[in-house]
Amino acid sequence: MSGKTLYDKIWDRHFIGEVEDYALIYIDRHLIHEITSPQAMEGLEIAGRSPWRPDSVFAVPDHNISTRNRHLGVSSLTDPQSVIQVKTLEENCNKHNIFQLTLTDHRQGIVHVVGPEQGVSLPGMTLVCGDSHTGTHGALACMSLGIGTSEVEHVLATQCLKQKKFKNMKIEVNGDLAKGVTAKDLILYVIGKTGTAAGTGYAIEFCGSTIRNLSIEGRMTVCNMAIEAGARVGMVAFDEKTEAYVEGRPFAPKGEMWEKAIQSWRQLFSDEDAEFDKSYAFNAEDIKPQVSWGTSPAMTLSIDDSIPYADENYKGISATEIGKMLDYMGLRPGQSIKSIKLDKIFIGSCTNGRIEDLRLAASQLINKKIACNIKQAIVVPGSGLVKAQAEQEGLNKIFIDAGFEWRDPGCSMCVAINNDRLSPEERCASTSNRNFEGRQGLRGRTHLVSPAMAAAAAVAGHFVDFTQ
Amino acid sequence: MLKKFSQHSGVVIPIDRAHVDTDALLPKQYLACIKKTGYGYWLFDDERYLEYGDVETDCTKRKINPDFILNQKQYANASIMISRENFGCGSSREHAVWALRDYGVRVVIAPSFASIFFDNCLKNNLLCIVIEDAQTDKMIKYYQQDAGSEMSVNLIDQFIELSDGSKIEFDIEKSHKEKLIHGLDDIGITLQHQDKIKNYEAQSRSLYPWLFDSFTSNK
Structure with missing residues (x-):
């Protein structure tokens, strides 16, 4: 047996x-x-x-x-x-x-x-x-x-x-x-x-x-x-x-x-x-550092990849569906991931709202400012204790100095039931878990990434290989 | 008491895509409700209307998207939905199932379902039928061409019958079938076994006592 x-x-x-x-x-x-x-x-x-x-x-x-x-x-x-x-x-x-x-x-x-x-x-x-x-x-x-x-x-x-x-x-x-x-x-x-x-x-x-x-x-x-x-x-x-x-x-x-x-x-x-x-x-x-580009968490590529040309089936999804995804996401085949410019940054959620995540994000932001094309960047600690710990370590100051908003704990823009959400066609680097259509707001565009990538992208204004 | 289900005929609406997620079935702004009914107007809300809505919006006054299949008159009153792989993926929100149910959907057919969604349907006596890919594909095309035609679902004998008379058999777990046919209440059934639960609990309490500490005693 x-x-x-x-x-x-x-x-x-x-x-x-x-x-x-x-x-x-x-x-x-x-x-x-x-x-x-x-x-x-x-x-x-x-x-x-x-x-x-x-x-x-x-x-x-x-x-x-x-x-x-x-x-x-x-x-x-x-x-x-x-x-x-x-x-x-x-x-x-x-x-x-x-x-x-x-x-x-x-x-x-x-x-x-x-x-x-x-x-x-x-x-x-x-x-x-x-x-x-x-x-x-x-x-x-x-x-x-x-x-x-x-x-x-x-x-x-x-x-x-x-x-x-x-x-x-x-x-x-x-x-x-x-x-x-x-x-x-x-x-x-x-x-x-x-x-x-x-x-x-x-x-x-x-x-x-x-x-x-x-x-x-x-x-x-x-x-x-x-x-x-x-x-x-x-x-x-x-x-x-x-x-x-x-x-x-x-x-x-x-x-x-x-x-x-x-x-x-x-x-x-x-x-x-x-x-x-x-x-x-x-x-x-x-x-390698990953970035999702579609409206399913399986549609993920490495930072140095480009958006695929889907001929027949790509990962079990039909060419028509891929076309719809790209339309929705406002992307074109062949476009490099690094060229994708962002409007908003969300760091938080049950996926990446813990102290280690905030430390990783903050490490990309020391003495830096978010790019001018970023309309809003928010950090939502996963709990009151995470928030307090981060403040004790001075992470809040790093985030705020870089141009992030330092919020109170909750699910926030991951589920976007409250008023933290994307407007139509806004593009977000998000440390959350789902990139379905409308997930972060009607017609909003979500790219799932790690906290370090979200922070580095906030500074660059677009995705970037911060490991290089 | 749940609605009993043994046989059902109705208009079939094909949703021709894979991975229909629960955010699509019922967008998050409607999770702000604490009620269990009245979600039908919001089914596929993002695609169905051209204007944003929330719980306060009067849906009868919203501009509809004429291109979306739910708004095409041939499919009005559809009660059988057919779609592709991994239907109902994503969030655990049972609200998505309530939206289907309140809209009038009694049966969903797909090659596969997400696990939480499948269980949620069962709890609401909504029948999920798994039919393999090639067959579903044929049926989707059939009901796109013959828009507005019906299907008949026979749960007792486990087959569906298309409007052209062709029949397709399906499998279902015996307990699911019983539950649907009799409209059984799961909690009631489980509570018939409360002695077993209590015995287990007593045994577990002696083996794993730390699992029974109360929050208040530890506060």
């Missing part, structure tokens, strides 16, 4: 039983926010149910909040709909005794940044959230997945998720990343190779020396975008870095409980003889 994968192990630990042809999986941690929980809470109410285990739920508003004037609390919200959402979340939490970081709490931030930061997300857990980027937490060797609102209601009511077990996929990356090439470039490169649907129906384990050498923050960036490859679950095995990251976090186990927990967590890796249903292998040396 072959060994078990990391995903198999966590699955087995949480398997309750079969219901029809489904498995019931116990959920240890449920993260909620203001966008996808109100309808679930209302559903519970209508059915006369209440949360099974309120102390497993952790709430924080992040999606539809203003990134200015946070100290004003709810008064900082300029959109009446947003006020309703934030207040509804607060009311639901109070009613059901759910722990919440409110808008003015200094720990508030993007749910996928705050969870790991607070030790709310832990290795070996099953964790869900009504957000597709929940795979992020898998960087801590847990099984985390994004769910819809009906599933949010289901988990609230039963503490379980009805699931079909995913198949196992291994994405192995070995070798050293070149200077200036980051976790973001790695995952964009991988998705560029696998396509956006390769991971559908799979749980992806990222492994290999390159992944092991990434910081936990970098691993989060990688797992965060597993969904852009189609997979709801992305994960990395537990190691001494995970242990060091989790130790001492506010809600992480302490003392004797910590000792007990790490004994258990040290089993969180795929056995030597575990079998994967599908495997990919890549060399880190092949990865």
